[in-house]
Amino acid sequence: MTADDSFGRLDDEDYPAYTMGRAAEMLGTTQAFLRAIGEARLITPLRSAGGHRRYSRYQLRIAARARELVDHGTPIEAACRIIILEDQLEEAQRINAEYRRAAESSAPPASG
Numbered sequence: 001m002t003a004d005d006s007f008g009r010l011d012d013e014d015y016p017a018y019t020m021g022r023a024a025e026m027l028g029t030t031q032a033f034l035r036a037i038g039e040a041r042l043i044t045p046l047r048s049a050g051g052h053r054r055y056s057r058y059q060l061r062i063a064a065r066a067r068e069l070v071d072h073g074t075p076i077e078a079a080c081r082i083i084i085l086e087d088q089l090e091e092a093q094r095i096n097a098e099y100r101r102a103a104e105s106s107a108p109p110a111s112g
Contacts, residue, residue: 019055020034023055033063033067042062069083
C-alpha cells in the first residue's frame with residue numbers, strides 16, 4: 001500500500017487503523033477488556049501481518065458502548081448481547097421502513 005492509498009483510508013470507518021494499546025488508551029479501558037469483547041464476538045479485530053489486533057473507528061464506537069454498559073454495572077457478556085440485540089433491532093426497523101415506503105409508493109390510490 002502506498003502513502004496515497006493510506007491517506008485515502010483516513011475517512012474509512014472500517015479501516016483497522018488502531019493497535020490494541022492505542023484503542024484501549026482512547027477508550028480509557030484495558031487491553032483485557034478489548035480481548036473480552038472480542039471473545040464475546042461483539043467485535044472481531046483484524047490482524048496485522050505480524051498477528052497483532054487492529055481496530056477500526058466503527059469497532060471503537062461499539063467498544064465504547066460496551067464500556068458504558070459495563071461501567072453502569074452490566075456484566076460484560078450481557079453488555080455484548082444487549083449491543084448485538086440493539087443492532088439487530090435497528091436493522092429490522094430500517095428494513096420495515098423500506099418495506100413501508102415501497103408499499104406506500106405502489107399502493108393504488110384510495111377511492112372515496
